[in-house]
Structure formats: C-alpha cells, structure tokens
Amino acid sequence: MLPDARVFTCLFAAAMIALFAQTLGATQKNGLRxxxxxxxYQSLQKPIPADSAWAIRDTLLVQLPDFKATLHSGKITVLLDSTQTVTGLLFEGQAHLEFRPPHALEQFQFSRFAKDSLLSCTASQILWRFSRLEALSMSGASRSILNAAQFPRIHAPLHRKAQDWLSEISEALLEHRGYNLAAQLLRRRVEETPSAFVLCAFYPDRDLNPFPPLYLYFFDSAAEEPITLLQYFPKRIGRPFYTVCSYKPTHDPPPRQPAPQLMRYTGWVELDGGGNMEADLGVNIALPQTKPRTLSFALSTELDLAWVRSEQGDTLDFIRAKKETDITVFLPAPAVSADTLRLLFHYDGDMLQRHENGSLFLKDPVFWVPRLGYLNRAHYSIVFKCPPRMRVLTGGRLVRDWHEGGFHLSFYRSFLPAKAATFCLGNFSADTLLASPELGLPQIEIYSMARRALPDRKRVAKDLANSLYFFQNHLGDFPLPVLRVVESPTMHSQGFPGFVTLSWLGFAGHVTGPTEALRSHEVAHQWFGNLLGWATYHDQWLSEAFAEYLGALYVEWVLREDKRFDEMLQAWNNDLLNRGNVGVSIGMQRFGFSKQALRKSEGEKAGPVWMGVRLGQKEPLDYYMQTYEKGAYVLHMLRWLLRDLDTDSDQRFWALLADFLQRYQAAEPASADFQKIAESHYGASLDWFFQQWIYETGIPTYAWSYTILPAALERPASPIGLPVASFGVEPRQDAQLVRVQVRQENVPPHFEMPIPITVEYADGASDTRRVLVNHEGGVLEFPAYPAKVTRVLFNTGNAVLCRVVNN
Incomplete structure (x- = not known):
C-alpha cells in the first residue's frame, strides 16, 4: 500500500468514529443499557441479605488454597443478588483463621508486613464474596460449607452496622485500589466458562493489636497469580493498602485460557493546549478460540469514558465506576464469532500536565489508551490534533504533518509493536543529527525547551550518538531509522521504541559520570525493555537493571581515564549497604528522591530483586534501589564470573547479552529464561547464583587477611575444612608468595561466591585469581613470584556486592 493510501485509510477510520459520535448522540453515553x-450489577454492588440465617452450632471448616477458616459457633447470613443467586456469606460469631504462604519468598513478604510468617488469629466477623456458591468448591473449598443450607435456620435480619461494613469494603477497594468488586463478580457470572473467584475479608480480633488491619484474601483462578492477600488500614494517611502476598498455588492449577491480544490502535487524539485530551480510538484485538463474553481494559482514572462501540456501530454495555482503573466491556455473541474484533472508544479528560516552560506531558504515559492485558505489544497509527503554534512529538514515523481547520495535525505510525507509547506537546528547539551509514547510526532528533543553551544540547547529542555506537558494536544493530529525544520538565525519564523523554537533569546536569549514564540508560532501553521485554512485574529488572548497568558500562568506556565507573559502583554499594550516597548525588535524584528518603529505606529487608514493584510499597525508593541498583550489580557480578582473568576480556559477557537479545527479540522473557542463557555461556549451573542474588536478600560480609612469606619457607598446613586453591609453581629463593584467608558472615550456610583477589608486584606485574568462599571460608595461595609484593587487593573491581572487613 502506498504511503498516501495508508494516510487515507487511517483518516477515514478516524472520521467514521467521529461520525458515530455525532449521529448516535450524547444520550447513549450510559454504561449498562x-x-x-x-x-x-446493582445487586452485586449492594447484595440483598436473606431474612433468615444458618445457625452454626458445630464446627464448620471453610478451606481455600493456603487459607482456612474454622467456624466454631455463630450464624451465617446469605447474601443474594437480583436473581436470588447466592453471591456472598457473612459470618458472625467465633472463628479461627489461618493463612500461610507455601513459598519462602512470600513468607518473607508476609513477615515484612505482619511480623510473622504465619497468620493465626480469631475473628468475630468474616465476609465471603463470590460469583456463585459453587465458586467455593471450584477454588478448593471443603464441601461442608456447600451443605450448610442443611443447618438450622434462625430469624436474624442483618443489622445496619454489618450492612455498612459490606459497603465499606467495596468502597475502600474502589477508592484506594481502583478495583470494582461488583464488576469482577459480574464478569464471572456472564462468562460461558466461569472461573473460580472468591474474596474473604476479616478483621483479626483486637487482643494483640488495638487497631488491626482489614485482611482481604483473594482466589482468582483466571489471574496470573491466583492467590493474593491484602492489608487495609482505614485510618492510615497516604497508602492504606498493601499487597502482602501474591503468588501461584503450589499444586498445578488448571490451564488458563489463552488471552485476547492487542494488535493495533488507530484514530484521533485532539489536544486543546490546556491539558485536556479527547480521543476517538479504534482497538484491534485478536481473539482466542474460546470467545470471551467480556473484555477488561485498563484506562487512566483521569479519563472519562463516553461510549464503546462495535465496528458495526452498535453501542456496547460497559462498566466504569468513578475512580475505577478498569473498563469491563460486554460483547454480544455475534461480535465474538470472528477471530478478530475491533472496538471503538470515545473518552476525554484533563490528561496532560502543563509545566512552567509551556510544554505538556501525559500524567499517565501508559494508560492514555485502553490497555488489554499486561503491557501487551501493539501498533499505533494515530492522528494528533493540537493548536497551530504547538507540535506533538511521539515515537514512530511521521507519515504526514500539516495544518487544517485551525489545527496542527500530525499522523504518526509506530515502526514496531510496542509494549507502551507516549507523546508530549509544546514548543521545542530542534536539532537533527543526520543518519551516518558508515557508522551504522540512525538519524537522531533532539527536541529541547526553547531556552535550552546550545552547549547543553550538544552534550546530549554527543552521548546519544556515542551510546548508540557503543551498544550497536556489542549488542547488535539499532532496529529503527530514527531516535527521537525530547526534554522532559520532570525528574523522570523513559525510553520507548525510537522515542525517549529525557529529564531536564539529562540536559542540564553537570555531574560527570551519572549524567552520561542517565542519558545512556534511556538509549539502552531501545534494546532491553523495547526490543526485548519482560514477562511479569517479577521480571522487570530484565529491563531496568540491564539499562542501568549498560549506562554505567557506557561511562566506563567513554570516561575510562576518569574512573567514574568505579565511583558509580561504590555509590551503588553505599546506597544498598550504608544508605549513603544516593547514587553520587544524581542516581536516585533523577527519580525525585533525596537522602532523607534513603534513610527511610528498608534496604535489603524490603525483599529480593524478584519482588519487583512490590518492593516499593512502604518506601518507593526501595523498588528503585533493589531493581535498578542491586539488579545492575547482579549483572556486574555475572560479568566478573564470565571474565577471562588472564586477558581481562569481557567477550563472554557481551556474547551473553547479544545472545539473550537475539533469542528473545520482540518477546517477553522471564528471569528463568535469562538464567538458562547465562548458564549456556558460563558452562555450568547458575542456580546458586540466581537463588542468592535474585530470589534471596542476603548480602555477605567478608573478613579477610593475607600473609606474605619468603618462598624458601615451608608452606604452613591448611586449616581443616577450608577449601584451598593452590598452584604447582616451583618456589625460588628470592621470591615471595601470598596466602589469603577469608571468612564469610551474615548469610545463610548455603551461600557461596567466587571472589577475585589481585596481588601487585614491585616490577609492575600483577596476578588476579578467584577464591571460592562458602560457610567454611576460603583460602587462596598465590604462586611464588620473583619480586616484592606491593599491594594485595580483595574483591578486585568491586566484583561482588558485599561488606568487607580487613583484618
């Protein structure tokens, strides 16, 4: 298809969407018709309590995966919906509750929030909500609760306080989590293949805690992680909800149905220059063989949804409550008979934030379009309309740019399917570095604030071009014809395919080392994060940690004479172990954090790298420290494991990264996938390495000492139980040998790590070798060498994240 024809197709589709909006009118902006x-839906929001209750006089067990409620005495009130179907149970009486996650990782997280690895408490009031009573059985509940209808009935209308409690739970979930419980229940009611969904809510009795949190246990067989436990503190200011646990059950769950997949966004986005955005977007979706009756989209709460329609123009029922993050769209049976589906959305809202310099950036750079699933990749073909004196910048190819009807219009089409896309609006100064085929560099477009000084722009351009050159030589070609970079007035930077919003710190910063790393970090996302993605929030370190470390490696290359790389490593070490540097004054500041925030950090107690965004629930800084800094240090340690100590070559490490990219290009690998690739390049299992550094939190302390002996002396016997690395070299009378002894502390007994040690001699020679240190310690003997020892370096190159005590 010719370019002009493609433009016409997109414009025609957008015009058709606008035509539907005008002809059907504002009267059909309702959700459920x-x-x-x-x-x-209304009865699921406020279920109808039955007039009579079940009397519990003998022990009744309600058991769900990893959760058990033992009801000793009391009553159960049945909650009904408008069809007289049981949708909930409310117990009042004496009960004992137990919850214990089976995984060590989740036990660690539970103890972080509840100060114990097991929940064992009494409760006088428990609520269960489900789409159908059978859902309890589907989720593994004991059959006794299903036979409870045989129990004696008593006349006990539900009192007002209990009814208020039911409403408070739903309102709290919606207000603070954007979670619409009634919509979730309704979705499962209408699906032809219903999934198990159960919510259990309770307050522990106040014997030990006068202000206990509300616990909410979820089992959702359709979720990526079916079991979730939340804590809710009603009186807490700020963040009242915490995800305590979230995981897959240990038993093999039934296979999940294939999910619908995003394909493409097309349509119009109109911007008024004051922050308001109005969108008419079509969403193309690939449907699985089993057709769904509903689809759930995520959309920013800043945006108000007016209507959703089918491609044929039929207005569809949907649910979108105030402050709800999701949209539940109900699909008529004929609409889902095909393998693909196209839905049309119309929405608007105050979505862009205006800054002092006049530019406007999205308040939510991901959910300005209806998202289906977890950051699924999609193409974007969108016409942007804005005031004539402003311009829209985004990723992709600028197919057409023109003025018409008092608007400045720009039609962009993405080069590749993207996990996310963003745009910005404003007046910018533009600089262009034309493509350099001889160097393999694409065209680089830089857009900065109008008053940004030319030297600042030149520094940015230099680092962008050098980063692309450096990464292409090691990782493979940059896959796009243009890299577009725009200055962001915020502290936050982001890298999308071919498009980078770079914080003003990246333009104006003058801290040598971290500033260059910040610029290069976002360029590195073109490979890690965009070309190669990540599977779940657990695996996002495959994007952020890789970009962080690659930015540091760029600094090591471009500023190799200044040793700025060593300073950055030490800064990460200080942040993680001593709460000290905040990344050489700019590392964490680029996210808006201060040294005061660093002092509040939980550090390694927040959890392992694999916990992802859940690390930052108490202190947001902890997510960045563990994912970015510790994750980057994990790659540094892996680099040293693969390094050839005789030649100081990192060829195996770079080959590992390039291989990982090639195998998972345009895919979403998990941490385990990267481990397999790493093992193939290491030549042995790395279970021990990933277990220690990705799935656990321990950071070792090494107490070490060394002895220099004349070669003529007899070597002392090795202490029993200490592994000795010795080398068969004939000693000479004028030579010296070095014996290093290491003791490991503050980590579990299974922890072990090879540590490089370097001996430097008076004649300029040096020798670097590894010693394996475990719970028994480690001993390393360097062979005799005919020169005086001038220095012994432990943990050469800061190769291992650790605390060091020099004895």
Whole structure:
C-alpha cells in the first residue's frame, strides 16, 4: 500500500468514529443499557441479605488454597443478588483463621508486613464474596460449607452496622485500589466458562493489636497469580493498602485460557493546549478460540469514558465506576464469532500536565489508551490534533504533518509493536543529527525547551550518538531509522521504541559520570525493555537493571581515564549497604528522591530483586534501589564470573547479552529464561547464583587477611575444612608468595561466591585469581613470584556486592 493510501485509510477510520459520535448522540453515553444486567450489577454492588440465617452450632471448616477458616459457633447470613443467586456469606460469631504462604519468598513478604510468617488469629466477623456458591468448591473449598443450607435456620435480619461494613469494603477497594468488586463478580457470572473467584475479608480480633488491619484474601483462578492477600488500614494517611502476598498455588492449577491480544490502535487524539485530551480510538484485538463474553481494559482514572462501540456501530454495555482503573466491556455473541474484533472508544479528560516552560506531558504515559492485558505489544497509527503554534512529538514515523481547520495535525505510525507509547506537546528547539551509514547510526532528533543553551544540547547529542555506537558494536544493530529525544520538565525519564523523554537533569546536569549514564540508560532501553521485554512485574529488572548497568558500562568506556565507573559502583554499594550516597548525588535524584528518603529505606529487608514493584510499597525508593541498583550489580557480578582473568576480556559477557537479545527479540522473557542463557555461556549451573542474588536478600560480609612469606619457607598446613586453591609453581629463593584467608558472615550456610583477589608486584606485574568462599571460608595461595609484593587487593573491581572487613 502506498504511503498516501495508508494516510487515507487511517483518516477515514478516524472520521467514521467521529461520525458515530455525532449521529448516535450524547444520550447513549450510559454504561449498562441492558436492564437485567444493570439490576444484577446493582445487586452485586449492594447484595440483598436473606431474612433468615444458618445457625452454626458445630464446627464448620471453610478451606481455600493456603487459607482456612474454622467456624466454631455463630450464624451465617446469605447474601443474594437480583436473581436470588447466592453471591456472598457473612459470618458472625467465633472463628479461627489461618493463612500461610507455601513459598519462602512470600513468607518473607508476609513477615515484612505482619511480623510473622504465619497468620493465626480469631475473628468475630468474616465476609465471603463470590460469583456463585459453587465458586467455593471450584477454588478448593471443603464441601461442608456447600451443605450448610442443611443447618438450622434462625430469624436474624442483618443489622445496619454489618450492612455498612459490606459497603465499606467495596468502597475502600474502589477508592484506594481502583478495583470494582461488583464488576469482577459480574464478569464471572456472564462468562460461558466461569472461573473460580472468591474474596474473604476479616478483621483479626483486637487482643494483640488495638487497631488491626482489614485482611482481604483473594482466589482468582483466571489471574496470573491466583492467590493474593491484602492489608487495609482505614485510618492510615497516604497508602492504606498493601499487597502482602501474591503468588501461584503450589499444586498445578488448571490451564488458563489463552488471552485476547492487542494488535493495533488507530484514530484521533485532539489536544486543546490546556491539558485536556479527547480521543476517538479504534482497538484491534485478536481473539482466542474460546470467545470471551467480556473484555477488561485498563484506562487512566483521569479519563472519562463516553461510549464503546462495535465496528458495526452498535453501542456496547460497559462498566466504569468513578475512580475505577478498569473498563469491563460486554460483547454480544455475534461480535465474538470472528477471530478478530475491533472496538471503538470515545473518552476525554484533563490528561496532560502543563509545566512552567509551556510544554505538556501525559500524567499517565501508559494508560492514555485502553490497555488489554499486561503491557501487551501493539501498533499505533494515530492522528494528533493540537493548536497551530504547538507540535506533538511521539515515537514512530511521521507519515504526514500539516495544518487544517485551525489545527496542527500530525499522523504518526509506530515502526514496531510496542509494549507502551507516549507523546508530549509544546514548543521545542530542534536539532537533527543526520543518519551516518558508515557508522551504522540512525538519524537522531533532539527536541529541547526553547531556552535550552546550545552547549547543553550538544552534550546530549554527543552521548546519544556515542551510546548508540557503543551498544550497536556489542549488542547488535539499532532496529529503527530514527531516535527521537525530547526534554522532559520532570525528574523522570523513559525510553520507548525510537522515542525517549529525557529529564531536564539529562540536559542540564553537570555531574560527570551519572549524567552520561542517565542519558545512556534511556538509549539502552531501545534494546532491553523495547526490543526485548519482560514477562511479569517479577521480571522487570530484565529491563531496568540491564539499562542501568549498560549506562554505567557506557561511562566506563567513554570516561575510562576518569574512573567514574568505579565511583558509580561504590555509590551503588553505599546506597544498598550504608544508605549513603544516593547514587553520587544524581542516581536516585533523577527519580525525585533525596537522602532523607534513603534513610527511610528498608534496604535489603524490603525483599529480593524478584519482588519487583512490590518492593516499593512502604518506601518507593526501595523498588528503585533493589531493581535498578542491586539488579545492575547482579549483572556486574555475572560479568566478573564470565571474565577471562588472564586477558581481562569481557567477550563472554557481551556474547551473553547479544545472545539473550537475539533469542528473545520482540518477546517477553522471564528471569528463568535469562538464567538458562547465562548458564549456556558460563558452562555450568547458575542456580546458586540466581537463588542468592535474585530470589534471596542476603548480602555477605567478608573478613579477610593475607600473609606474605619468603618462598624458601615451608608452606604452613591448611586449616581443616577450608577449601584451598593452590598452584604447582616451583618456589625460588628470592621470591615471595601470598596466602589469603577469608571468612564469610551474615548469610545463610548455603551461600557461596567466587571472589577475585589481585596481588601487585614491585616490577609492575600483577596476578588476579578467584577464591571460592562458602560457610567454611576460603583460602587462596598465590604462586611464588620473583619480586616484592606491593599491594594485595580483595574483591578486585568491586566484583561482588558485599561488606568487607580487613583484618
């Protein structure tokens, strides 16, 4: 298809969307038009309590995966919906509750929030909500609760306080989590293949804690992690909800149904220059063989949804409550008979934040379009309309740029399917570095604030071009014809395919080393994060830690005479172990954090790298420290494991990264996938390495000492139980040998790590060798060498993240 034809196709599709909006009118901006569906939804919001209750006089067990409620005495009130289907149970009486996650990782997280690895408490009030009573059985509940209808009935209308408690739970989830419980229940009611969904909410009795949190246990067989436990503190200011646990059950769950997949966004986005955004977008979706009756999209709460329509123009029922993050769209049976589906969305809202320099950036750079699933890749073909004196910048190819009807219009089409996309609006100064085929560099476009000085722009351009050159030589070609970089007035930077929003710190910063690393970090995302993605929030370190370390490696290359790389390593070490540097004054500041925030950090107690965004629930800084800094240090340690100590070559490390990219290009690998690739380059299992540094939190302390002996002396016997690395070299009378002894502390007994040690001699020679240190310690003997020892370096190159005590 010719370019002009593609433009016409996109414009025609957008015009058709606008035509539907005008002809059908504002009267059809309601969500649920179907009366029965609306009545059912309202009754799920406020279930109807039965007049009579089940009397519990003998022990009744309600058991769900990893969760057990033992009801000793009391009553159960049945909660009904508009069809008289049981949708919940409310117990009042005496009960004992137990919850214990089976995984060590989740036990660690549970103890972080509850100060114990096991929840064992009494409760006088428990609520269960489910789409159908059978969901309890589907989720593994004991059959006794299903036979509870045989228990004696008593006349006990539900009192007002209990009814208020039911409403408070739903309102709290919606207010603070954007989670619409009634919509979730309704989705499962209408699906032809229902999934198990159960919520259990309770307050522990106040014997030990006068202000206990509300616990909410979820089992959702359709979720990536079916078991979730939340804590809710109603009186807490700021963040009242915490995800205590979230995981897959230990038993093999039934296979999940294939999920619908995003394909493409097309349509119009109109911007008024004051921050308001109005969008008419079409969303193309590939449907699985088993057709869904509903689809759930995520959209920023800043945006108000007016309507959703099918490609044929039929207005569809949907649910979108105030402050809800999701949109539940109900699909008529004929609409899902095909393998692909196209939905049309119309929404608007105050979505862009205006800054002092006049530019406007999205408040939410991901959910300005309806997202289906977890950051699924999609193409974007969008016409942006803005005031004539402003311009829109985004990723992709600028197919057409023109003025019409008092607007400045720009049609962009993405080069590749992207996990996310963003845009910005404003007046910018532009600089262009034309493509350099001889160096393999694409065209680089730099857009800065109008008053940004030319030397600042030149520094940015230099680092962008050098970073692309450096990474292409090691990782493979940059896959796009242009890299577009725009100055962001915020502290935050982001890298999208072919498009980078670079913080003003990246333009104005003058801290040599970290500033260059910041610029290079976002360029590195073109490979790690965009070309290669990540599977779940657990694996996001495959994007952020890789970009962080590659930015540091760029500094090591471009500023190799200044030893700025060593300073950055030491800064990470200080941040993680001593709460000291905040990344040489700019590392964490680029996210808006101060040294005061660093002092509040939980450090390694927040959890392992694999916990991802859950690390930052108490202190947001902890997510960045563990994912960015510790994750980057993990790669540094892996680099030293693969390094050839005789030649100081890192060829195996760079080959590992290039191989990882090639095998998982345009895919979403998990941490285990990277481990397999790393093992193939290491030549042995790395279970021990990934277990220690990705899935656990321990950081060792090494107490070490060394002895220099004349070669003529007899070598002392090795202490029993200490592994000795010795080398068969004939000693000479004028030579010296070095014996190093290491003791390991503050980590579990299974922890072990090879540590490089370097001996430097008076004649300029040096020798670097590894010693394996475990719970028994480690001993390394260097062979005799005919020169005086001038220095012994432990943990050469800061190769291992650790605390060191020199004895």
């Amino acid at each position: 179907d009366r029965e569906l609306r009545r059912l």
